[in-house]
Amino acid sequence: MEELDKRMRLTNQRQVLMEELRKVTTHPTAGELYDMVRQRLPRIGLGTVYRNLELLSECGIIKKLETGGEQKRFDGNTGPHYHIRCNKCGRVDDIHIPLFEDLDAQAADCCNYTILGHHIEFSGICADCNASREH
């Protein structure tokens, strides 16, 4: 927690948001997080949730996912990892495969940027959507 205090004072609302987000691996949207934190902070507004999520992700405390189009999703796991998104229902899950460290080096060879990292998002059809298609 010490490193957080230096960059940003965590208000109770932000603290709760961060805690709730870190409990799940479902990459919730702001609306879903709003429903989650309301159990603990009944008076919080959706606008406050949006604002605090933006702030927390700007500070690198949480991660805003670069998912195609649609609603923004948030991740409490800020470490590098890959995602898969369901084309039908839009859910996003983590994919636990080794990172392609070599990609950064290859990219660095091809442009004069300092490479900070890369994002990979797979797309597919989730198990639930596959199951409902068979019925």
Ligand SMILES: [Zn+2]
């Ligand atoms: Zn699905």
Ligand SMILES: [Zn+2]
């Ligand atoms: Zn994730």
